[in-house]
Amino acid sequence: MADIDLSQADPQFRKELAEQPGGEKIAACFTCRTCMASCPVTAVNDVFNPLKVIRMALLGLKEQVLGSDFVWLCSSCYIHDPLEKHRHQRRIRASRRHQGAAGYR
Secondary structure, three states, rough: OOOHHHHEEEEEOHEEEEEEEOOOOOOHHHOOOOHHHOOHHHHHHHOHHHHHHHHHOOOHHHHHHHHHOHHHHHOOOOOOOOOHOOHHHHHHHHHHHHHHHHHOO
């Protein structure tokens, strides 16, 4: 596993995402891994990991999240978060909106 360099972390990134529609509860992730276990994209592309995207965002790794294709690989399937009523999908969409607003892509 690669080391995580937090020297470039942006502690405000979590707040910025939480201010996006659908991102209000991003900090509520408790790493249950339901998103990973049921993700159809992860089943065919092991590079994509929805949990990794959320954890990176919570750690403030703004450049790594917004500068990557991770948020665009999400297929918007809505099957991974039945108890949360698709909040995870809304968090991914919030990341996409933030990516565009921040000048990425």
